[in-house]
Amino acid sequence: MTSPPFPLPDDAELLRLDHQICFSLHAAARAFGGVYRDALKDLGLTYPQYLAMLVLWEEPGPQPVKAIGERLRLDSGTLSPLLKRLEAAGLVARERSVEDERSVVVRLTEAGEALRERALPVPRRIVTATGLSLEEALTLRALLERLTGNLDAAQGGER
Amino acid sequence: MTSPPFPLPDDAELLRLDHQICFSLHAAARAFGGVYRDALKDLGLTYPQYLAMLVLWEEPGPQPVKAIGERLRLDSGTLSPLLKRLEAAGLVARERSVEDERSVVVRLTEAGEALRERALPVPRRIVTATGLSLEEALTLRALLERLTGNLDAAQGGER
DNA sequence: CCCGATTCAATTGCGCACAACTAAATCGTG
């Protein structure tokens, strides 16, 4: 049933493969999640919260929710509650922009700035856990970016 | 600010890279989700529900929740409600095993069997959307599986 | 200047993922 008694034609092989790729992709994403969970536990951050903090740590000034969302490709439905949790944790402050009152700007608090120091060792820990060489990592990243671009294009074209 | 005025040493390059990899991984996983959402909309299935149906379509007989969970690497906290939704949709039936009453076996209903036909064109659509050659797909899959294995090992070693 | 279109954040609702826990059945060892 799972393996027919004749050699698979290329077509069928491709068909089987696609499941394995999207599945191994999800599996890898979840495995990353587990490692980040461990690494970020002491900081009290989840992985998406850590990503949001990275965006804020990278750029000095306050940033509108819109900009963070574009950077992380997340919409307000995901970001609003996430940023509220970071605010409740005392790491960021949110306030309506003065020049455009539709916009909410997010800035680091002192505690948020201070957390940066404690987050510095995290990336090395993750790199070690991946066990990939620099070359492999570059190959993987390039493939993933092509893949995402193609998938986004295919999705957009159908709407 | 984001790029210091001197060439990055290899260390720092690796550190920057890890974020990009885990991030592009999540981005790719979400892009897959979007394409599957489109492709599965007519079937009334989400992507994880589709995966569960694939497991049931592959093996002829009823399967315990445990076996499905091992196949998909999901625990009962995720599978129980998912399978209930599939049951509510009339695609599967769940019943306590006779020989081991701890176990719940899941089997396809006639509607669940019938849905298989309508799901057949889905994989080709996904393969097309990825835009990857067979060789690239194989490379990607191999890298992802190594990555997942390494990450799982790193995670397990710390517990 | 005004009014419809657009932008932006927030909210609601649904589903997935995972941790922690519960409850029941089974296993295994003394």
Next chain:
DNA sequence: CACGATTTAGTTGTGCGCAATTGAATCGGG
């Protein structure tokens, strides 16, 4: 055989991700 350990599903609670909607502010064409 008895009883503690293990296995198996299910439940609860938290957080992410996305679609759809709301409401307020802004923009732009007439």
